Amino acid sequence: MISFHYARASCVGEALQEVAGDANAKFIAGGTNLIDLMKMDVERPTKVIDITRLPLKRVERTPGGGLRIGALVRNTDLAYHPLVEQRYPVLADAIMAGASQQLRNMASTGGNLLQRTRCAYFYDIATPCNKREPGSGCSAIEGQNRMHAILGGSEACIATHPSDMCVALAMLDAKVHVGSASGDRVIAFADFHRLPGDTPQRDTHLNAGEIITAVELPPKGFATNYTYLKIRDRLSYAFALVSVAVGLELDGDTIKEGRFALGGVAHKPWRDPQAEAVLRGQPAHAATFARAAGVVLRDARGYAHNTFKIDLARRCIVRALTQAACGTPQSQSAKKIV
């Protein structure tokens, strides 16, 4: 762990001022990931800017009927917020599927979006990793890659994004509000995280000097037919091998609109409009779901230890869509799969 300067900001403007022109400065909110990375010498910020006092802690209705979630709303507070529980239960469930109670109590909404991969090589400075040290090589492609990507990987990186919450946000078509010295902008969730390509050191399209101020949910929350199904190597406190967030709008047995996003399989929460198109107007049964799964996984590629994820993802998608269609979402406390 290296020595660093500490600054505390009391408003967004101050935070932006502190970060301006300092490429090695980092914001800290819950610190649930950044501190770990600093202890491992993976992140070596020269300055850490504490943003926990910024006034970004509210969950508010938007004029358009959606919800605006301040960047500093704690994961636990968000999961138990009545409006989230009632209108966006898939988001509440996805949050509860992640980490532990203690971590969720600390972790912030904005920080969740910015958490880094849990690829073991990224965390170990004794090994090559393109994400940590561009150009050093990817150790995972021919190494321990059980947890790694089957979709959207590159020759440079097959890391996955670790978040559960983001999988639900991707499915819900959330928007990310960003502030900077040059003005504010809004990024569609699908465009927020990026694929590794040949610059895997960049996880997102957030620019230097920008700060996440809020995440906005559109009105549609799929509160009737939804699920968050997460499959992992133990029944709690493990990252997803595969997870699926589903939202369905049904008309009888017919799918009016069907969305699903995958976690644990790519460098970003994975959505595929072509696969969702397969669902539209079709009967909500297993054959339809399997077709959609086939489309989303058409380009899936496995490595020595994670090829099983392709077939596992197929079965998870079918199961999750079935859970959503039946109105029997996966419980995050009872670990029995419904």
Add this chain to the structure above:
Amino acid sequence: MAPYIGTATSRVDGVAKVTGAAKYAAEFNTPGLVYGSIVTSTIAKGWIKRVDGSAAMRVKGVIDVLSHEHRPPMADDDKAYADEVAPLGSPFRPLYDNRVMFSRQPIALVVAETSEIARFGESLVRVEYEVEAPVTDLNRERDAAVPVKPPTNPFEALFTPPKPRGAPERALAAAAMRHEAEYCTPIEHHNPMELYAATVIYHADGKLTLYDKTQGVQNIQRYVCSVFGMKPEDVRVMSPFVGGAFGNGLRPNFEIVLAVLAARALRRSVRVVLTRPQMYALGYRPAMIQRIGLGATTDGTLDAITHDAITVTSEYEDYYRQETGWSGLLYTCANAKYAHKLAKLDLPTACDMRCPSAATGVYALECAMDELAVALKADPLELRLRCYSERDQNNNRPFGSKALRECYRQGAQAFGWDKRNPEPRSMRDGADLVGWGMATGVWDAFQAPITVRIALSANGHAEVACATSDIGTGTRTIMAQVAADMLGLPLDHISINLGDSNLPQSPVEGGSWIAVSVSNGIATTAASIRDELLRLAKQIPNSPLAATAPGEVALIDGKLADKGDVSRAISISDAMRQGGVERIEQEKTTNPSADAARAHNTHSAVFAEVKVDEQLGVIRVTRVVSAVAAGRILNTKTAGSQVLGSVVWGIGMALHEETLIDHRFGRVMNANIAEYHMPVNADVHDIKVIFVDEPDDSNPLGIKGVGEIGIVGVAAAIANAVYHATGKRVRDLPITLDKLSP
């Protein structure tokens, strides 16, 4: 006063532990304490060309950077580093020379005024290596594995395969029913909650007081004295509380060497705490490949057992335990043979982990027995009863006691085993396939020489002293219970003093031998206290005990009483005051009864229920019943906790635990407790522990010890249940869901 032995007595140190009053090795403070942060190797094999600590030394607050190039003298012969439980070979010497033998090997120590500065300094140390290609893959090295050396003494013989009997190859070839298969288990790490830590207090006269996380303070004392050429009276080792060790603290670990090294170099008090990743550079349960052959008649009588093991150790020490012999001990079989080979890899030396040898050896055997039962279309429990051994055939002797039949009976009844449909995939619960499996457990009942001192005061309080550790098992509590009963005093009149090398001799705490050893030790010393009291009591004019022999009196409710007529009694305080003594102190050594004519073992029967989601392969262990026969149970609460914890560990062994090594780097890649999976609360459901009665006269108190037996058989019972649920036999642990995919 009711006896304490056999009751559910709460831990006497429970309040101290949950309030933080109990101090662990890294919590002892002294003025001027400085902190060491360990630099570890990034390579697994090679040579250090240069350790450059100059950048670290420029940091304000950094005091020194120690390495093999810059350190006080250390012994230069292997013998000096061979501790009480060292295996054959050339023990690792931290910071000794420029050789790198495993990844994360300690190669330098940055000492600074604060732990933060030390850690920053550590990040600035640059090391240049001459790199060699490491070999850490057991599968690659299995053909190069070499047989373990024949034993040269009875101690080594505990670990080498037993002698063969009959004509096992011929019997196996001729058997009507035959099962042969290979079972693989990975490297596992202990992962105790408490990090390994040492605080060395440097006294003005150069004497040292060491607080170390260890399972044996006297082992550490002897080791430090021989490595640093110090006198025993100059080195005191304390370890009053240990936050879990599980075998990994039996041998001295490198935190103590580095802390002593720095204290002697700087003449200051030093603390060294390992980081969690550094904990993966300590010992581990060796990965192994076991091959089991079982031959039987069609009625399920075993006629041949072959059990071969290949296990992992380092390049520099031959660590091995006897995985194979359990097969021929547990079941009656005329023909048996065993073999054990070692694969020497570029890793640290393997070490004992809870129930070393049996946890893995019996796993393989009990899965093989399940497979044989399937082949025979026999009930797995019936097959075990048919093959039940009434004698230890490995050594041709009877058992001191063996209530395994009762474990089978009570365990099966509590579990409802008779309702099992033998057909795989036949039992369901909604989308879940339900599987029921069972297995047997067995472990040794050792006893070791030990010395206990008791000081009894005239006010009816007693202090019991012994150097043993309490690694979290509840040793302090059972010592207090036994002492209270033996001295006829209330529990809160007993104080226990342990974990200090100045106290009377104790072996390391391991092998489940401390409860039996120290309890009988307390009984011996208490008897001599009683004799002294009787001597005093007889001097009282008109003493009611004037004619009573030592064997006829007991200490009951604060009095020395005639066992035949308790009204003939004299209170402890009267006896002592009349005799003019305020304090009676006795110190006695108790040796185990040399009962080699009988085998001494604990046993268990484990029944497990799993529910497996048919579509996704997600496994839940919904019920476990563990019925244990382990002689007299001293404390049903702490013993029950020992078995519960063991069952949880068995769940981890079956489904979760695996140290993942990247063999290109020879490096553990999941060196943290987020990615090294062990069961969390969600993975643990209903666990029932049963202790069956097992009278045993092998030692005066009839105790056997329960620290380890609880894990044996659990992984096999779960693996067998997974087969019963799914029809799929997974023979390499852990059983992750991908191994069940179609």
